[in-house]
Each structure stands twice: as C-alpha cells, then as structure tokens.
Amino acid sequence: DQQVKQNSPSLSVQEGRISILNCDYTNSMFDYFLWYKKYPAEGPTFLISISSIKDKNEDGRFTVFLNKSAKHLSLHIVPSQPGDSAVYFCAASVRDDYKLSFGAGTTVTVRA
Amino acid sequence: DTAVSQTPKYLVTQMGNDKSIKCEQNLGHDTMYWYKQDSKKFLKIMFSYNNKELIINETVPNRFSPKSPDKAHLNLHINSLELGDSAVYFCASSQFPYEQYFGPGTRLTVT
Numbered sequence: 105d106q107q108v109k110q111n112s113p114s115l116s117v118q119e120g121r122i123s124i125l126n127c128d129y130t131n132s133m134f135d136y137f138l139w140y141k142k143y144p145a146e147g148p149t150f151l152i153s154i155s156s157i158k159d160k161n162e163d164g165r166f167t168v169f170l171n172k173s174a175k176h177l178s179l180h181i182v183p184s185q186p187g188d189s190a191v192y193f194c195a196a197s198v199r200d201d202y203k204l205s206f207g208a209g210t211t212v213t214v215r216a
Numbered sequence: 217d218t219a220v221s222q223t224p225k226y227l228v229t230q231m232g233n234d235k236s237i238k239c240e241q242n243l244g245h246d247t248m249y250w251y252k253q254d255s256k257k258f259l260k261i262m263f264s265y266n267n268k269e270l271i272i273n274e275t276v277p278n279r280f281s282p283k284s285p286d287k288a289h290l291n292l293h294i295n296s297l298e299l300g301d302s303a304v305y306f307c308a309s310s311q312f313p314y315e316q317y318f319g320p321g322t323r324l325t326v327t
Contacts, residue, residue, distance in 0.1 A: 202264050
C-alpha cells in the first residue's frame with residue numbers, strides 16, 4: 105500500500121524554466137516531508153524538507169510547498185539547470201519516526 | 217572521503233547461494249538503515265538499527281538478516297538467494313529521524 109505517490113513518472117523542462125514536481129500522500133499522520141535527488145548509479149541525496157507546521161520552505165533555487173488539507177506537496181526548481189536532470193523522490197515520515205515512506209520518483213530531464 | 221560506503225557495488229550470484237553486503241558510515245551517526253529498490257523503483261525500508269539495536273524490522277523474509285557489529289557498520293546477510301531478491305540495496309545513516317544519508321547502492325543480480 106503506497107502511502108506516498110508521485111503520479112508523474114517523468115518531466116521534461118527547458119533550461120531556465122520552472123520545474124514543478126508533485127507528490128500526494130494518504131497517511132494523515134505524516135508530518136515531515138522530504139525531497140531527495142538521485143543520479144544514476146548513485147544513492148539518493150537529501151535536497152530539502154518541510155515540517156507540517158509550515159506551508160513553504162525555500163533553499164536557493166528549490167522551494168517546497170505543503171498543502172495539508174489536500175495532502176499534497178510540490179517541489180519547485182527555478183531556474184532549472186542541466187545538472188538538475190535526475191530522479192526526484194518524495195518521502196514522508198511521522199514525527200520522530202525513523203521510517204521514511206518514499207514515492208516512486210519522477211525523472212526530470214532539463215533540455216538545453 | 218565517502219560518508220556512507222557499501223561493498224560490493226555489484227553482486228552476481230546463483231539461486232540458492234548465501235551472500236553478504238557490507239555498509240560503513242563515517243558520519244558518526246547513531247542510526248543505520250537498509251533499503252531495497254525493486255524493479256518498479258520504489259525505495260522500501262527493510263531494517264534499521266539505532267546504536268546497534270534493531271528499531272525497524274519490516275515484513276522481510278527471514279532469509280534476510282542484518283547485523284550491526286558497531287554503530288558505524290550495518291551488514292546485510294541473505295541466505296538461499298531467490299530470483300526475486302534481484303534489486304538495488306541501499307544503506308543509509310542518520311543522526312536524527314528524517315534526513316538520511318545514502319550509500320551508492322549494491323546491485324544484486326540472482327541468476
């Protein structure tokens with residue numbers, strides 16, 4: 105039973121434009137959300153996170169938005185760069201729980 | 217200097233064999249994890265140890281056994297390998313819940 109869903113398996117965006125990645129979750133107990141980035145043949149690397157007490161968190165070109173009522177979060181990358189081409193995983197956790205539930209990932213391709 | 221390392225990176229073996237994957241972290245973290253990424257690309261937690269104590273033990277065949285000799289190491293031993301065990305296995309570590317640091321993965325192929 106997948107509690108975290110990324111319904112878009114892939115996204116293609118032109119360099120310099122905005123990339124918007126979406127993630128939905130079903131478990132209302134989740135209160136901490138993370139995005140990970142993964143290059144081929146490497147492990148996922150932590151990108152940005154957000155607690156349920158916030159609705160937005162920014163870190164440079166990356167912004168995560170959380171809509172708790174809709175059980176939806178999104179990652180915005182502005183502007184998109186060729187090095188952003190990777191698989192992005194959404195993950196969620198219950199407070200103080202070491203267990204992360206991951207989505208299936210969205211492959212982003214940034215076109216020059 | 218690699219933060220979370222795994223050996224081997226690739227492992228090809230026959231059905232019925234027993235194999236181990238080793239993981240080491242030099243981040244000083246108290247918690248380590250094993251994940252399996254299957255053919256559908258889902259990352260699923262298998263086990264987690266906190267200071268050598270098992271804290272997460274998901275529904276995994278008992279052919280899989282984790283061992284943590286100290287808090288910097290978490291090994292995964294798999295007995296009687298089956299075709300369905302073919303996957304990429306990731307080790308990870310964290311100091312607190314949430315932000316986990318992953319190793320490069322071990323691609324296991326069972327023939």
